[in-house]
Amino acid sequence: MSYKSNLNTNLNTQHRKIAKNIFSKLQNASNIVLLTHTSLDPDALGSLLAMYFALKNNRTFASAKITPIIYEEPLENPTLQTLQNQDQHGLLIETLPDSENTNTNMPYSKSTRLFETADYILVLDTSTVKRAVPEDLQETLLKHQEKILIIDHHITPTDISEKYARHNFLQVPRPSTADLLYELMIENNFQLNYDIAFNLLYGILADTAQFRYLKNEHAFVLSYVQDLIKYLDTTTLQDIIQLLDIRISPNMLQYLQEATNNIRIENRVVSTFLDNIPQDVLKSDEFSDFKLHLLYKTLLSIKDMAIYISVMPSEKPNHYKISLRSAKEFDVSKIAQKFGGGGHKNASGCKIQASSANQALEMVLKEAEKVVEEMD
Numbered sequence: 001m002s003y004k005s006n007l008n009t010n011l012n013t014q015h016r017k018i019a020k021n022i023f024s025k026l027q028n029a030s031n032i033v034l035l036t037h038t039s040l041d042p043d044a045l046g047s048l049l050a051m052y053f054a055l056k057n058n059r060t061f062a063s064a065k066i067t068p069i070i071y072e073e074p075l076e077n078p079t080l081q082t083l084q085n086q087d088q089h090g091l092l093i094e095t096l097p098d099s100e101n102t103n104t105n106m107p108y109s110k111s112t113r114l115f116e117t118a119d120y121i122l123v124l125d126t127s128t129v130k131r132a133v134p135e136d137l138q139e140t141l142l143k144h145q146e147k148i149l150i151i152d153h154h155i156t157p158t159d160i161s162e163k164y165a166r167h168n169f170l171q172v173p174r175p176s177t178a179d180l181l182y183e184l185m186i187e188n189n190f191q192l193n194y195d196i197a198f199n200l201l202y203g204i205l206a207d208t209a210q211f212r213y214l215k216n217e218h219a220f221v222l223s224y225v226q227d228l229i230k231y232l233d234t235t236t237l238q239d240i241i242q243l244l245d246i247r248i249s250p251n252m253l254q255y256l257q258e259a260t261n262n263i264r265i266e267n268r269v270v271s272t273f274l275d276n277i278p279q280d281v282l283k284s285d286e287f288s289d290f291k292l293h294l295l296y297k298t299l300l301s302i303k304d305m306a307i308y309i310s311v312m313p314s315e316k317p318n319h320y321k322i323s324l325r326s327a328k329e330f331d332v333s334k335i336a337q338k339f340g341g342g343g344h345k346n347a348s349g350c351k352i353q354a355s356s357a358n359q360a361l362e363m364v365l366k367e368a369e370k371v372v373e374e375m376d
Helices: 013-027 042-056 079-086 099-104 109-117 135-142 162-168 177-187 194-207 221-229 237-244 250-261 285-301 333-338 357-375
Strands: 031-036 065-070 120-124 148-152 169-171 264-266 269-273 307-313 319-326 347-353
Touching: 013 120, 013 148, 013 162, 013 169, 013 177, 031 042, 031 109, 042 065, 042 079, 042 120, 042 177, 042 194, 065 109, 079 194, 109 135, 148 162, 148 177, 162 169, 177 194, 177 221, 194 221, 194 237, 250 269, 250 285, 269 285, 269 357, 285 307, 285 319, 307 357, 319 333, 319 357, 333 347, 333 357, 347 357
Parallel strands: 031 065, 031 120, 120 148, 148 169, 269 307
Antiparallel strands: 264 269, 307 319, 319 347
């Protein structure tokens, strides 16, 4: 099923103008690269896939080469198989430097070549190059910043030159990038189908925590959800919610016990950390699910806290991933931005270089205490 929606959107005149500018540029492109942020979440992956399917479903882009790229194994999503089946290029997953280039010491060679040949690089769900690609690739991407177009719902500063960002940078406060993309697709008369609708709902449901974080001023998003449901065929919202449900493998119980033992509560800030995790575990889907379970079903279940902090090792030695959540009046995006990260007021993240997880946590706790003191 594929047809146009007649629903009105909530974009203002300025946002409509920028959106038209972005899509008019894309219409003239024969080679488009799609990126989202590293440390994938469902809104990032859903937005990436929805944009891919929307472009492929539009006659204007019938002859264009469209390449979505991610830098880690994807989250579970049934439309990934559809993408691989219908496109010989498919989704590029470049998790490690290409072995073919080890002699020339050139990491991420496929991405590098794609950036060089692309007419435009569309970045979704982040406004910063630091979050769009791994550290070894950031300088390479910045060399092509005149090609970069950004669509993001996070209200955070960009590291793209103002010269290019002025007309190529769409930043609208919304519950998710997925619902913002829905508005852009409707504004630009895109036809929607199952794969597009599934991924937009996948992102919306995840970033609103099944509407638990949906603010009154964004209640119009419910009308978008109602419209998107029409395209789902036999799939239901419950199917997508179940896909997003966070459960852990029995193999992760030892890490859950250790992280629980490391929980600290000071001045309404609850935190925990893990360190020295084997590389094969860090790269596993099981560990990704575990991190979400720890954050949402362990830390956030503790009452009367202002800020929630989780510190986990990354695959790069002496680098740690910081996840931040908060009660509604406390702005943890300020903490993330101090360390080059970003996100929402109540849900943000960053990466920190430190000698240990405990040291990284101490650095974050100092900033968290400032945020709590500002509000108390």
